[in-house]
Amino acid sequence: MTRIHEHDHTPHSVDFLRALPKCEHHLHIEGSLSPALLFRLAAHNAITLPSHAVDVAYASIEALEARYRSFTSLDDFLDYYNRASAVLITRADFEALAYEYMKKAHADGIVHAEISFDLQTHTARGVSIDDVVHGLNDGLNKGRTDFGISFRLIMCILRHLPVSSSVGHMHLAKPFFDAGLIFGLGMCSTEKSQPPTKFRPVFDLAREFGIGHLTAHAGEEGPADYVRQALEELGVHRIDHGVRSLEEDEVVDMLVKRETLLTVCPLSNVCLQVKPRLEDVPLRELLERGVRFSLNSDDPAYFGGYLLENYVQVQRAFDFAPSDWRTIVANGIEGSWMPDEQKEKLIERLDAVIGACK
Numbered sequence: 001m002t003r004i005h006e007h008d009h010t011p012h013s014v015d016f017l018r019a020l021p022k023c024e025h026h027l028h029i030e031g032s033l034s035p036a037l038l039f040r041l042a043a044h045n046a047i048t049l050p051s052h053a054v055d056v057a058y059a060s061i062e063a064l065e066a067r068y069r070s071f072t073s074l075d076d077f078l079d080y081y082n083r084a085s086a087v088l089i090t091r092a093d094f095e096a097l098a099y100e101y102m103k104k105a106h107a108d109g110i111v112h113a114e115i116s117f118d119l120q121t122h123t124a125r126g127v128s129i130d131d132v133v134h135g136l137n138d139g140l141n142k143g144r145t146d147f148g149i150s151f152r153l154i155m156c157i158l159r160h161l162p163v164s165s166s167v168g169h170m171h172l173a174k175p176f177f178d179a180g181l182i183f184g185l186g187m188c189s190t191e192k193s194q195p196p197t198k199f200r201p202v203f204d205l206a207r208e209f210g211i212g213h214l215t216a217h218a219g220e221e222g223p224a225d226y227v228r229q230a231l232e233e234l235g236v237h238r239i240d241h242g243v244r245s246l247e248e249d250e251v252v253d254m255l256v257k258r259e260t261l262l263t264v265c266p267l268s269n270v271c272l273q274v275k276p277r278l279e280d281v282p283l284r285e286l287l288e289r290g291v292r293f294s295l296n297s298d299d300p301a302y303f304g305g306y307l308l309e310n311y312v313q314v315q316r317a318f319d320f321a322p323s324d325w326r327t328i329v330a331n332g333i334e335g336s337w338m339p340d341e342q343k344e345k346l347i348e349r350l351d352a353v354i355g356a357c358k
């Protein structure tokens with residue numbers, strides 16, 4: 001196995017990977033809620049966690065951490081992920097969650113973060129959209145001020161709920177989109193038996209509302225055809241995950257021709273048993289076939305690491321050359337929802353880091 005050295009500037013060093021001007025496009029803010037924070041917020045907000053007679057995983061922080069290391073599928077994970085949100089109650093809770101993520105992002109050398117949140121999960125237990133969206137913006141703005149990290153907020157609609165719920169929440173969120181407090185629309189949650197076409201009314205409504213930045217989770221557990229549906233029928237500009245796209249040449253051609261960015265999440269794919277090992281996440285094949293992708297952490301409190309850890313473990317598994325890293329990070333910059341001028345500056349910064357790499 002390749003050794004990762006601290007304090008050197010080879011492509012294998014943590015310093016090199018940290019210095020790359022990284023953009024994160026696929027991060028569920030609820031997925032940054034760690035077991036330690038879950039127990040703390042539950043105590044603070046007087047929320048009763050499931051009794052360990054019901055689920056032994058809630059016996060302690062350590063028991064829950066251990067359970068997070070043995071997910072069997074996306075749906076197995078989603079049960080814990082959705083349940084954990086119950087401890088987020090106040091605007092201050094959402095602010096703290098977002099700011100904690102920005103601190104981690106800064107430590108990892110992230111320069112731009114596009115962050116998703118699940119509105120429907122929070123309104124279902126009576127939290128107002130004001131508290132969710134303003135709280136997240138409070139924490140993210142504080143992070144931008146303190147660390148210089150730019151951000152975009154993405155509202156993800158949830159596939160395990162009826163289409164009517166997503167449509168209703170689009171109307172609820174419209175003033176926040178109009179005010180620029182929410183930037184893009186995404187779609188996540190369970191994928192099997194939830195074809196993207198089913199949610200076409202939501203994406204049609206987004207276009208009617210003038211929302212110009214659309215993405216959807218597809219081709220994680222679901223087939224390559226779900227990626228095609230998301231592109232052709234929902235009209236998304238980006239695909240979250242998309243690792244199963246390679247199963248159909250026609251879908252690969254579509255991604256290459258449209259220059260669509262896949263937001264790939266390596267540690268997530270292994271933790272949810274989408275792929276048996278990190279080496280099986282098809283990063284080399286995507287590179288060779290000219291499919292653009294970025295690397296992302298998805299739900300870092302559940303999957304064993306934040307973004308830099310994903311980069312480090314990817315480098316251990318794939319031994320990429322500096323030119324490969326240039327392609328990966330440049331595609332992430334180009335595929336970001338940021339002004340062209342910012343992209344140009346980040347590409348210059350990227351070239352300086354690659355140039356300094358021995």
Ligand code: HPA
Nearest residue numbers: 028188189190217298299
């Ligand atoms: O990886 C994911 N897939 C689908 N839904 C999700 N919600 C949080 N993470 C995920």
Ligand SMILES: [Zn+2]
Nearest residue numbers: 188217240298
């Ligand atoms: Zn995700």
